[in-house]
Amino acid sequence: MRFTTVILKEEDQMDGGIEKTNKPEMDKKGKRNGFLSGFSGPAFYKADDRVLHPFSVIVQKEIADHVRSWRFLILLAIISLTCLGSMYTALTSIREAIKPNDPEGSFLFLKLFTVSDGILPSFVVFISFLGPLLGISLGFDSVNSEHNKGTLSRILSQPIHRDYILNAKFVAALIVISVMFFALGFLVMGFGLIAIGIPPTAGEFLRIVVFLIISIIYVAFWLNLSILFSVRFRQPATSALSGIAIWLFFSIFYGMIVDLIVKGMVPQGYATEGQIINFEIFRMNLNRLSPSQLFSDATTTLLMPSVRSLGPLSMIQVMGTIPGPLRLTQSLLLVWPQITGLVAGTIICFVLSYVSFMRKEIRSR
Amino acid sequence: MNGNIIELVDLTKKYGDFTAVDSLNLAVKKGEVFGLLGPNGAGKSTTILMLLGLTEPTSGSVRVCGIDPVTNPIEVKKRVGYLPEDVGFYFNLTGWENLMFTARLNSLSGKEAVAKVNSLIERVGLRDAAEKKTGQYSRGMIQRLGLAEVLLKSPEVIILDEPTLGIDPTGVVELLQLIVRLSREDGITVLFSSHYLHQVQQVCDRVGIFVDGRLIAEGNLKQLSGKLYEGAPYIIEAGVNFDGIDLKNTRPEEWLQEKLRGIEGFIAVKPGADSYNIECQTDLSAVISKTIVMAGAGLNYLNKKEYGLDEIYNRYFEGGRSNGRRH
Numbered sequence: 001m002r003f004t005t006v007i008l009k010e011e012d013q014m015d016g017g018i019e020k021t022n023k024p025e026m027d028k029k030g031k032r033n034g035f036l037s038g039f040s041g042p043a044f045y046k047a048d049d050r051v052l053h054p055f056s057v058i059v060q061k062e063i064a065d066h067v068r069s070w071r072f073l074i075l076l077a078i079i080s081l082t083c084l085g086s087m088y089t090a091l092t093s094i095r096e097a098i099k100p101n102d103p104e105g106s107f108l109f110l111k112l113f114t115v116s117d118g119i120l121p122s123f124v125v126f127i128s129f130l131g132p133l134l135g136i137s138l139g140f141d142s143v144n145s146e147h148n149k150g151t152l153s154r155i156l157s158q159p160i161h162r163d164y165i166l167n168a169k170f171v172a173a174l175i176v177i178s179v180m181f182f183a184l185g186f187l188v189m190g191f192g193l194i195a196i197g198i199p200p201t202a203g204e205f206l207r208i209v210v211f212l213i214i215s216i217i218y219v220a221f222w223l224n225l226s227i228l229f230s231v232r233f234r235q236p237a238t239s240a241l242s243g244i245a246i247w248l249f250f251s252i253f254y255g256m257i258v259d260l261i262v263k264g265m266v267p268q269g270y271a272t273e274g275q276i277i278n279f280e281i282f283r284m285n286l287n288r289l290s291p292s293q294l295f296s297d298a299t300t301t302l303l304m305p306s307v308r309s310l311g312p313l314s315m316i317q318v319m320g321t322i323p324g325p326l327r328l329t330q331s332l333l334l335v336w337p338q339i340t341g342l343v344a345g346t347i348i349c350f351v352l353s354y355v356s357f358m359r360k361e362i363r364s365r
Numbered sequence: 366m367n368g369n370i371i372e373l374v375d376l377t378k379k380y381g382d383f384t385a386v387d388s389l390n391l392a393v394k395k396g397e398v399f400g401l402l403g404p405n406g407a408g409k410s411t412t413i414l415m416l417l418g419l420t421e422p423t424s425g426s427v428r429v430c431g432i433d434p435v436t437n438p439i440e441v442k443k444r445v446g447y448l449p450e451d452v453g454f455y456f457n458l459t460g461w462e463n464l465m466f467t468a469r470l471n472s473l474s475g476k477e478a479v480a481k482v483n484s485l486i487e488r489v490g491l492r493d494a495a496e497k498k499t500g501q502y503s504r505g506m507i508q509r510l511g512l513a514e515v516l517l518k519s520p521e522v523i524i525l526d527e528p529t530l531g532i533d534p535t536g537v538v539e540l541l542q543l544i545v546r547l548s549r550e551d552g553i554t555v556l557f558s559s560h561y562l563h564q565v566q567q568v569c570d571r572v573g574i575f576v577d578g579r580l581i582a583e584g585n586l587k588q589l590s591g592k593l594y595e596g597a598p599y600i601i602e603a604g605v606n607f608d609g610i611d612l613k614n615t616r617p618e619e620w621l622q623e624k625l626r627g628i629e630g631f632i633a634v635k636p637g638a639d640s641y642n643i644e645c646q647t648d649l650s651a652v653i654s655k656t657i658v659m660a661g662a663g664l665n666y667l668n669k670k671e672y673g674l675d676e677i678y679n680r681y682f683e684g685g686r687s688n689g690r691r692h
Binding site: 045046048051052057058061065149150151153154155156157158361362363364 | 410414417420439440443446447451452453454455456457462465466469470471472474476479518526
């Protein structure tokens with residue numbers, strides 16, 4: 001139970017930190033001593049001699065808005081609970097997870113992220129399910145709420161480029177997500193270290209870092225999708241709903257639809273090996289249109305070094321191989337298409353929202 | 366630049382088939398308070414957006430401070446302060462914080478920003494509210510904060526789009542006085558759009574009347590009424606006291622008509638509310654007063670009637686309507 005108390009303490013500190021950010025504003029009579037001492041909101045409130053770049057001013061403000069919002073606190077709580085829950089399952093079932101002659105025996109530490117007791121999902125599954133929610137909720141009202149508040153035309157009449165707003169929103173949310181994921185990932189590693197007592201090897205550490213980076217890219221995809229909706233739809237509720245609809249579609253219905261399509265195409269009993277392989281590849285490629293499939297392919301390969309192929313292997317290919325873990329570079333090579341796919345999806349969403357934002361005529365409210 | 370800080374030449378903006386602004390020609394001189402007057406949907410806001418480079422004109426050219434906002438919007442936005450219609454602020458931040466944000470977007474250093482924000486908050490009379498979140502501000506306070514924000518960049522031109530919308534009458538007077546004072550003190554050119562005639566009349570040096578995307582008249586009040594009532598009769602309002610006069614069963618205006626008939630240039634007498642409107646071709650007030658007094662009636666007052674903006678506006682607006690370009 002040692003680790004749970006530590007987590008609680010950690011959360012107390014987080015809450016304390018957030019309260020502190022709100023306090024200096026209460027300072028009366030226009031003297032802003034609070035802002036000059038300690039942490040105290042974005043740097044652009046400081047009376048120093050620096051001239052900040054307008055882009056960084058917007059990013060700072062956006063980050064401050066995120067961190068101070070209730071929305072972010074709630075998400076943080078959910079994700080922290082996820083970490084706690086998956087840590088708990090991992091630690092209770094890690095003993096059974098290690099089998100003799102397991103090629104992954106030397107990667108015990110990675111099991112913290114992938115092992116589950118069959119009741120509660122593992123950390124990776126949690127992230128692949130909740131990541132979209134995080135991305136959608138940080139982006140769904142980024143542009144339309146500015147418009148509805150009447151602040152967009154005011155900001156755009158300042159001497160800044162129009163795309164600063166969109167870019168800054170994206171960068172700010174990405175920074176918030178990255179900090180959060182790295183903090184949580186390292187916390188899980190730290191508690192795991194305390195609980196199981198075996199330090200991770202350099203390879204394991206690197207794999208976890210790459211895993212966190214891929215998770216960030218995955219969330220960034222959903223973030224950009226929801227920013228796109230926030231540019232297209234005037235009502236924040238509509239854009240949130242569209243984002244959630246797409247998330248639910250891919251996490252629930254997409255698999256069913258693929259099954260339905262594939263069912264009619266199952267090769268008959270006397271099909272040749274080539275036909276069966278082609279069918280399998282077709283089925284997997286259909287599945288890979290879903291970003292969550294790409295994410296889970298990428299992460300399982302990275303966190304389970306013994307995975308050496310994501311597609312079907314023929315007997316000839318398997319014959320003579322000695323079961324053993326891949327090196328990090330080999331694992332990365334294996335999931336490179338998946339990573340490229342995720343990055344491409346992110347960029348496509350960003351470009352679409354960029355184009356439609358730049359063309360939009362900004363009227364007041 | 367020939368003294369014009371804003372120059373629009375043949376400016377046209379179309380949305381599909383609908384023409385929002387139709388070959389507009391307009392020049393605003395430096396230091397002037399210019400009023401754009403027109404009904405809702407006349408194309409005032411669209412014109413303003415084109416001035417700032419926030420939307421591109423379909424054809425024609427715009428020059429603000431000698432710069433083309435289509436190709437160089439940043440330079441224009443550095444010089445032009447714009448207060449949008451129904452402006453909003455981040456309601457989770459205080460007024461001070463909102464202004465600091467804008468100040469830093471305008472590349473002021475921290476020290477300059479703090480000094481300027483504090484002095485402007487003082488100037489628009491929001492010192493006591495500076496530390497309140499703008500979510501608690503009243504509409505009038507928001508507009509004043511907006512004005513402070515516009516002045517942050519030390520603009521050469523300020524453009525105010527319906528700045529008095531939704532403010533109570535005293536608030537309107539205060540805000541208008543503030544605008545005029547600021548413009549006179551700092552020599553700022555002000556372009557002011559409104560559909561409230563009286564406000565425009567109070568503060569503007571010159572007025573442009575906008576109907577259906579076209580500027581149908583521009584000039585100061587005198588020029589406008591001159592243009593509009595060219596050839597129309599000159600009206601003198603007379604308060605006449607008929608005590609002790611035998612009207613011989615005729616109505617008073619008929620009596621007056623009878624007495625004034627001999628004057629050269631006299632046209633007719635029409636009864637007003639409690640006075641009489643005497644129409645004539647030129648200013649005959651001296652002769653008229655003499656005639657009335659000589660006839661034995663008492664003359665309470667004699668007043669040359671000037672046209673207010675409402676009359677001018679209504680007249681022009683009717684003109685605009687009759688051209689059949691309503692949408």
